[in-house]
Structure formats: C-alpha cells, structure tokens
Amino acid sequence: MTSPSIPRVGIVAKRGLTAAVEHLVQLVAWLTTRGVSPVCEVDTHALGAGRLSCATASREDLPRVVDLIVVLGGDGTLLGMADRIGQAGCDIPILGVNFGNLGFLTEIRISEVYDSLEAVLAGTATFDHRLMLAAEAERKGRVFDSRIVLNDVVFTKTALSRMIELSVSVSGRFVTSVRADGLIIATATGSTAYNLAAGGPIVHPLVDAFVLTPIAPHTLTNRPVVIPGSCVVEVQPQLNGAPEDSFVTYDGQSGYPLQEGDVIRVQRASATLRLVKPPARGYFELLREKLKWNER
Numbered sequence: 327m328t329s330p331s332i333p334r335v336g337i338v339a340k341r342g343l344t345a346a347v348e349h350l351v352q353l354v355a356w357l358t359t360r361g362v363s364p365v366c367e368v369d370t371h372a373l374g375a376g377r378l379s380c381a382t383a384s385r386e387d388l389p390r391v392v393d394l395i396v397v398l399g400g401d402g403t404l405l406g407m408a409d410r411i412g413q414a415g416c417d418i419p420i421l422g423v424n425f426g427n428l429g430f431l432t433e434i435r436i437s438e439v440y441d442s443l444e445a446v447l448a449g450t451a452t453f454d455h456r457l458m459l460a461a462e463a464e465r466k467g468r469v470f471d472s473r474i475v476l477n478d479v480v481f482t483k484t485a486l487s488r489m490i491e492l493s494v495s496v497s498g499r500f501v502t503s504v505r506a507d508g509l510i511i512a513t514a515t516g517s518t519a520y521n522l523a524a525g526g527p528i529v530h531p532l533v534d535a536f537v538l539t540p541i542a543p544h545t546l547t548n549r550p551v552v553i554p555g556s557c558v559v560e561v562q563p564q565l566n567g568a569p570e571d572s573f574v575t576y577d578g579q580s581g582y583p584l585q586e587g588d589v590i591r592v593q594r595a596s597a598t599l600r601l602v603k604p605p606a607r608g609y610f611e612l613l614r615e616k617l618k619w620n621e622r
Contacts, residue, residue: 454601510539
C-alpha cells in the first residue's frame, strides 16, 4: 500500500456528543483500513467508552501531531480547534462535520464525510482559505496576552455596568469613541456570527476585510463599518475610574476583564485557516439554507 498523502488525522467531537459515538467508531475504522493513523482528542476518545482504538492527544497538542483535523459538532467546537491551530502556527486543514443547528463553519453533512475525506486523501479536495485575526493586549507598555482567532474579538460590558466607552483607532488614526453595550471586530468569516445578530453586514468569506460593529450603541449614527484587512485596529477602554467594567472575549471561547489604559491591537494574522469545502455546495447556497431565505 502506498503511503497516504495525509498520514495522520485528528478527530475532535463536541464534548458530551453521544450521538457521534457510532460515527466515531466508523471513522476510526475507515481511516485505519486506508493506512491512515487516527488520533483522537482525549475527551473524544473517552466519549467512545473503550470502543475507539487509536492514539490520543490533548486539544492543545493535536494540531502539532496530525495533518488534518476532522471536527464533529457545531461551529463552537470548530472555532476552538481553529484558534488552537492558529496559536500553534500549524498549516493544517479542518474538515467540519455538522452536528449543530446552524453550522456556517461545519458545512459538511454526515452523508458527505467519506467522499470529502477521499478527496482530501487523493489530493483533489478544494479548500477555503479564511483570514484570521491576531490580537495583542498591552498593559502599562507591555504585551500580556496574544491570540489568534477566526471569527471575532468582542468587547462587552460586565453585568453591572450600564454602558462602556471605547476609543477606536484604525491604522494610527482616531475613528471614534463608541458608547455602547460593546463592540465587535469580526472577520468576513465571523460576519455571520455575533456580528450578524448585532445588525452587522454579511461579508463573503473570501473578502479581505474586517467589520467594526457596535452593540446597541448609545448614538444611533454609530453604524457598522467595513475596513480593509490590511488595517490595524486599536481599542482602548475608557473606564473613568470604574475598574473592570469592560471585558474582551476571543471567538466566544475565552476572555478577561480590561483595566484602565489597556490597549487591544487587532490585525490580520500572517496565516490563514484552510477549511475543506463541501463537495457540491457554494457559499450562497449555504446562506439560503442556514438563513432560510426564500422560505415563507
């Protein structure tokens, strides 16, 4: 048997997704019979309750030891792995299998999994290259945190604060002070996530751009703005002596409170994320399906 082009495939399922167990068992067996080594994420392996015979790795380590990651779940599960791939600096693709309700990122249906995998192994699959964001947090002149995210960086108020004020600059030029419930900096991929719910525009995922969308702004003339992907966005909370009134969240996965004087700098990441495209559907068909367009 010739060596497969993808010798190791990582497998990640949404935590607690018992509906995926039979599919996991079949997937591990399918890969093994083709000379591909499956590597299950630790919690995914435990989900199989002893029925999965394969190597394991943590979610953090998985991108460094495999050549492709198959995600079974919803967009949240895929986002978590996408961010880890970006943080690890690995150029490996993701094949997202939809077990969720919406699934703008986990586009591939259960019935399409093996045809999609065959195409990847044969080198005939097509990929979407998605822009990612590099976010750097600075406090008292020193960088204390850095992230790579696929969808968005979101600034929100804490539970007890009525409104937050954020000073926003783009590529060194002051734009505005946003007084609102928050602010979303989204990629084109992330435009169909929180940005869409907050009234922001849908941007085709291949457009090299960011969207700045205020959340429930105090001034109604503060509207979403689409800016080039080459820009650098700086956001500084104006806390006016009220500590920890502002919170920053990365892809809805993790975050922390901000302090007076903190600066969050967001720009295009040097690497893109590769998503395996479904075999027979384009982006606009996906929009029609997920957003129920043309339905009465």
